[in-house]
Amino acid sequence: MAEQGSVLVTFDIVGEGFKHTMEVPASAEFGQLKVELAAALNISPDQIGLLVGGAAPEDSMSLEKAGHTASVDIQAQLSVALPPLAQDKEYKMPDEIDVTVNFENGQQPRTIKVQIVRDLRKKNYLGGFRNRKTNLIYHHGSTQTIPERRDYGDVSNKNHRETQTYTTKTRSQQTTRENGTQMSRPDLYMDDSADREVAARKYFNASMLAELRLRKTVVIQCYWRGYVARKRAWNLRERLFVKQEEAQEGEKNRRIEAEARHKQEIERRMHPRTFDDFEILYNELENWRQHETQRINNAGMEERERLAALAQLLHKETKLLQTIDRLKLSANKENREQRIKSVLELMAAPKKWQMSDGEVAEVHTPFTTRAKELLELHRGLDLPKLTIDERLDVLLHVKWTVKEFDCNLTREIVDLIDREADLLNRGRSEDSLGGLRKRITNLFLQFIETPEFNPESARFQKVPRDLMMRQNVQPIGAATHGLS
Numbered sequence: 195m196a197e198q199g200s201v202l203v204t205f206d207i208v209g210e211g212f213k214h215t216m217e218v219p220a221s222a223e224f225g226q227l228k229v230e231l232a233a234a235l236n237i238s239p240d241q242i243g244l245l246v247g248g249a250a251p252e253d254s255m256s257l258e259k260a261g262h263t264a265s266v267d268i269q270a271q272l273s274v275a276l277p278p279l280a281q282d283k284e285y286k287m288p289d290e291i292d293v294t295v296n297f298e299n300g301q302q303p304r305t306i307k308v309q310i311v312r313d314l315r316k317k318n319y320l321g322g323f324r325n326r327k328t329n330l331i332y333h334h335g336s337t338q339t340i341p342e343r344r345d346y347g348d349v350s351n352k353n354h355r356e357t358q359t360y361t362t363k364t365r366s367q368q369t370t371r372e373n374g375t376q377m378s379r380p381d382l383y384m385d386d387s388a389d390r391e392v393a394a395r396k397y398f399n400a401s402m403l404a405e406l407r408l409r410k411t412v413v414i415q416c417y418w419r420g421y422v423a424r425k426r427a428w429n430l431r432e433r434l435f436v437k438q439e440e441a442q443e444g445e446k447n448r449r450i451e452a453e454a455r456h457k458q459e460i461e462r463r464m465h466p467r468t469f470d471d472f473e474i475l476y477n478e479l480e481n482w483r484q485h486e487t488q489r490i491n492n493a494g495m496e497e498r499e500r501l502a503a504l505a506q507l508l509h510k511e512t513k514l515l516q517t518i519d520r521l522k523l524s525a526n527k528e529n530r531e532q533r534i535k536s537v538l539e540l541m542a543a544p545k546k547w548q549m550s551d552g553e554v555a556e557v558h559t560p561f562t563t564r565a566k567e568l569l570e571l572h573r574g575l576d577l578p579k580l581t582i583d584e585r586l587d588v589l590l591h592v593k594w595t596v597k598e599f600d601c602n603l604t605r606e607i608v609d610l611i612d613r614e615a616d617l618l619n620r621g622r623s624e625d626s627l628g629g630l631r632k633r634i635t636n637l638f639l640q641f642i643e644t645p646e647f648n649p650e651s652a653r654f655q656k657v658p659r660d661l662m663m664r665q666n667v668q669p670i671g672a673a674t675h676g677l678s
Contacts, residue, residue: 201257205231218257225253287312466518467525475518483511534639541642541650542566565650568642571595575635582618589615592638599647603640610634 205214214234218227224244232239244250251260289310296303320334378384462471463478490503542565544556558566574588589611596604614630645652 203227220258221256223254223256224251224260227257228253465525466521467529472518472522472525475521479511479514479518483507537654538565538569538572538642541648541654542569561648561650565642565648568595568648572635572638572642575631575638585618586615589634592634596638596641596647603637603644607634607637607641610637 200217201220202215202217205216207214214231216227216231216234218230224246228239228242228244232242246260287310290307291310292305293308294303294305320336322331322333324331376382376384463475466472466475486507487504490500490507493500493503495503542562544558544562547555547557549555571588571592575592577588580588593608593611596607610630610633614627614634617627617630642648643651643654645655
């Protein structure tokens, strides 16, 4: 709220979604209000259009005369007219510029005025260098230098007829070096402080040249043969190193494979799954029994002690056989669950076709979609530790699915689902419902494996379809018609 004797004005800038609030005296005029607002927004007062109560007030009118008393908040609309952007003017090069030169030796930077020479010709690249530390490219100094204008003087004699028609002759000569000499004269001073005497070397004939070539050839051959020998030695060392690396890698792989086989053998004995695993256990048990029997018979015991030891050995063998049988039951259960899971997943898998471009197209048919829905329901029935509401929801979905068909199998599934729902509502524990739930799961699995309910399961039938027709999966009408 505004203080006593002042007005709180809220300006809403049209089209910008921005609001600006100011607290001004009630005796302030609207013109003064525009000036303060322009200073706050950093614009010109002429660019501001003000509307209060839907009308534009005069600049000389105060807030009190407009009916806005003190300690009352008012709302105003503000429109800002921005001047058009100035067109980009053509760039004009200045006559001189200030260049700051930084020194790397610690001196203070200096500012130098550089005169600008306007030259419209293309700058020639006359060489330069690049600083490796800063990657800056520096051009040759003559690139920034005004070319020298040569004055050849009077050239009128070069255009004379005798000059243009003079008969010239071409002569060839072969010299090792162009030189000249200047003899001293009385009227000429010559500085001979840097002169030196040069004497002719020994004459170098053809035989000496041949000897020099032979000597240098031998030196070159020495260096070349040394290079070839070093290269050969390096290749031999490299092949030896590669061979050692391969041997170490092979030894490491063999050790890893041996450890993996050892772990696999231990796993096969601790958690057997296949027929071969149990065959190994039975063979090892038999070998152990024979070894222990032979040890007891060869120990030189009395007959009574020997019979007691054999009885104890028999007891141990019986315990071990019972343990193997329990492992076999557990393995059969897990193998059955894994087999059922893989078959149901194969039923729900999409169809695959090889396209002409080499890509593989995956398509879901109505049969695979149906199989996928049944797979999800079967997984829901096997989920442990569900709440009562979640379990009832799964049972309800299964009940709706099987009630689409009317036969003995579906009626039995519905009756069992209703029984479990009633027991859950009565507060029975999950342990007491284990057998009932297993029976529902097995019957629903039989429902999934029936082609009348799941057409995709026909591909996984191992016997002819006629032999698979069972009484409990036939519709009630068909069964009654057959009996009649």
